[in-house]
Amino acid sequence: MEQAKLESELREGRGKGAARTARRAGLIPAIIYGHKLAPMAIQLPERNLHRFMVSSGENILINMGIGKDESETVMLKEIQIDPVSRQIVHADFIRVSLEERVATHVPIILIGSAPGIAEGGIQEFLLRELEVECQVGLIPENIEIDISSLEIGKQVRVGDITLEENMAILDDPSTIIVAVALPSIKEEEEEEEEEEGEEVEIEEEEMEPEVIGKKRTEEEEEAEE
Numbered sequence: 001m002e003q004a005k006l007e008s009e010l011r012e013g014r015g016k017g018a019a020r021t022a023r024r025a026g027l028i029p030a031i032i033y034g035h036k037l038a039p040m041a042i043q044l045p046e047r048n049l050h051r052f053m054v055s056s057g058e059n060i061l062i063n064m065g066i067g068k069d070e071s072e073t074v075m076l077k078e079i080q081i082d083p084v085s086r087q088i089v090h091a092d093f094i095r096v097s098l099e100e101r102v103a104t105h106v107p108i109i110l111i112g113s114a115p116g117i118a119e120g121g122i123q124e125f126l127l128r129e130l131e132v133e134c135q136v137g138l139i140p141e142n143i144e145i146d147i148s149s150l151e152i153g154k155q156v157r158v159g160d161i162t163l164e165e166n167m168a169i170l171d172d173p174s175t176i177i178v179a180v181a182l183p184s185i186k187e188e189e190e191e192e193e194e195e196e197g198e199e200v201e202i203e204e205e206e207m208e209p210e211v212i213g214k215k216r217t218e219e220e221e222e223a224e225e
Contacts, residue, residue, distance in 0.1 A: 004056050007065040008044035019090070028088050032064065032072055034095035042066060046088060053079070059104055059139045064093060073098070075136075098137035103170060105129045106140055108177065112148030116180030121152040127177040130158070134167040147178060155179035 011029060013021065019029045028046045033039040042064075052062075053076075064072045074093040082089050096102070107129045117123055130143055143163075145156055159173030 003061040003063055004052055005063045005065065006044055006048060006052060008042040009067055011041040011043040014041070023087075023089065028091055030091040030093060032066075032074055032093045032095060035097070037095065040066070040072075044091075049088060049091060052076075059106065059141065061096065061098075061136065062093065096136045099135060101133055101135055102139075103131060103133045104139055106132050107142045109142045109144050110147050110178060111144050112146045114147045114150035114180050116150055116152040116154065119152055121180040121182055123147075124179045124181060125177075126179065127158070127171070127175055130161070131170040132163070132167055133170055134164075138164070138166065145177065147180075150178070150180050152180050152182055 008030065011018070011022065013019075022029050022043050023046075026046050027043040028049050030042050030044060031039050032042060052060075058076065060075070062074050062076065064074045066072060072093075073096055075096050076091065077094045078092040079088060080090040081087070108127065110125065114121070114123055132139070132143075140163075143161065145161070147156065150156065156177045156179070157173065158169060158171045158175045158177060161169060161177075163169065
């Protein structure tokens, strides 16, 4: 599994005041927790964390250097963003062991071109990630699905996907991931019905003044009587 490296230092101050001071210095307050160990308050350069987020996926292992002599194997758990400035204000990292099993979501990538599309079908990409349980060190960056044989009326379901023996997919096997379908005939019929309904409404609107006029005439005749 791909690993990244980040450098940090222990954070001495606590509270909002210390956090603001760190951010003014270009540092992001963060915390490392997990494995029943005491949480560790750290801070790291904002530019390094931003670069990591742009270039790496969410399931990347991080070798987090802490000061000169210490390091932790962690994964990014949560990022807090200021709703106004859109700047990173805090980060949470969780300790991990390469041997432990975790459940995480892995993105799906479609490869190839479905022949059913060339025949007039519509590709429906319904499930874009799989929930996978495996050892931390074996989490795949993505899962590729070949659709080069997918014809009209065919689909790929979760149960069709095979991973390595030590990996398990937690999603319902019957869930459709991707399918190629014809444009719905029902939708075309509904559109035709809507058009017919509009024509009827127009005709009724054109007839309304005549009906109202006739009614007024009758009322006037009754009044005269």
